[in-house]
Amino acid sequence: MNVVPISYYLVLSAVLFGMGAIGFIFKRNIITIYMAIELMLNAVNLAFVSFARAHNQLDGLVFVFFVIVVAAAEAAVGLAIVITIANNRRSLNVEDVNLLKF
Amino acid sequence: MSVPFILFFTCSAIAVLGALLLIIAREPIHSALALILVMVSLAVLYLLLGAEFIAAVQIIVYAGAVMVLFVFVIMLLNAGVEQRTNYSKLAKFAGVPLGLFLLLEVGHWMWRSAIGSTIANGPGALSQTSISTPDLSKLLFHDYLFPFEATSILILIAILGALVLAKRGE
Numbered sequence: 396m397n398v399v400p401i402s403y404y405l406v407l408s409a410v411l412f413g414m415g416a417i418g419f420i421f422k423r424n425i426i427t428i429y430m431a432i433e434l435m436l437n438a439v440n441l442a443f444v445s446f447a448r449a450h451n452q453l454d455g456l457v458f459v460f461f462v463i464v465v466a467a468a469e470a471a472v473g474l475a476i477v478i479t480i481a482n483n484r485r486s487l488n489v490e491d492v493n494l495l496k497f
Numbered sequence: 498m499s500v501p502f503i504l505f506f507t508c509s510a511i512a513v514l515g516a517l518l519l520i521i522a523r524e525p526i527h528s529a530l531a532l533i534l535v536m537v538s539l540a541v542l543y544l545l546l547g548a549e550f551i552a553a554v555q556i557i558v559y560a561g562a563v564m565v566l567f568v569f570v571i572m573l574l575n576a577g578v579e580q581r582t583n584y585s586k587l588a589k590f591a592g593v594p595l596g597l598f599l600l601l602e603v604g605h606w607m608w609r610s611a612i613g614s615t616i617a618n619g620p621g622a623l624s625q626t627s628i629s630t631p632d633l634s635k636l637l638f639h640d641y642l643f644p645f646e647a648t649s650i651l652i653l654i655a656i657l658g659a660l661v662l663a664k665r666g667e
Contacts, residue, residue, distance in 0.1 A: 404505075426576060429567070430528050442607075445546065448547065456550070463554055466563065468655035471655050474566055478574065
């Protein structure tokens with residue numbers, strides 16, 4: 396039985412999450428920051444499916460389903476906010492959105 | 498090297514490459530295309546793990562609906578090259594070490610965890626190679642019925658919120 400060990404999937408998930416976090420810190424475009432968040436959600440989904448597989452339980456897959464639903468709702472609202480910001484500020488750079496900055 | 502190993506390493510290489518491209522690319526549209534690459538390769542990995550339903554949902558909802566929304570907004574706002582600003586000192590001197598530390602630590606603990614040593618097809622594995630979708634639907638519509646119904650309200654609120662936000666201010 397030459398099946399890939401679960402730990403390989405988990406390490407891939409950790410790497411993708413870390414890259415998403417670094418992208419979240421470094422990107423300056425609102426839309427790209429959003430995409431980095433989506434990357435982190437995807438990494439967590441991969442970990443969920445791997446653990447569901449390892450524990451031989453289906454509950455992890457139900458959680459992945461809910462994460463995907465929430466991510467879709469979040470994308471709809473978040474992109475509406477991005478459009479509003481772009482209309483008001485004429486810019487997609489996060490450094491131009493500093494009304495709440497101390 | 499058997500077929501699952503080759504498939505795993507190919508797809509994970511594509512996924513990491515796509516994530517790297519997402520960070521490096523200066524145009525938002527390139528980042529979006531790189532993210533689609535990551536999502537499709539993750540769907541192949543879900544198939545490899547035997548989760549067919551999740552793989553289909555990943556392609557249809559993520560790579561289909563959500564990314565189409567992203568690309569649509571990028572086109573609509575005519576998002577050009579990302580402006581290079583002087584990065585904040587906090588991001589440079591605290592962000593990179595902390596990000597790398599997070600990556601290493603999460604990777605380390607996932608590698609070391611007890612579950613890390615289990616093989617997917619070991620003694621505690623499912624009897625069949627794929628997780629059956631009927632069993633999943635029984636779980637979703639029976640045990641998780643209330644959360645499932647709650648998500649429908651969540652989506653309704655999201656639709657209303659998006660409508661209110663996107664409406665032109667009077």
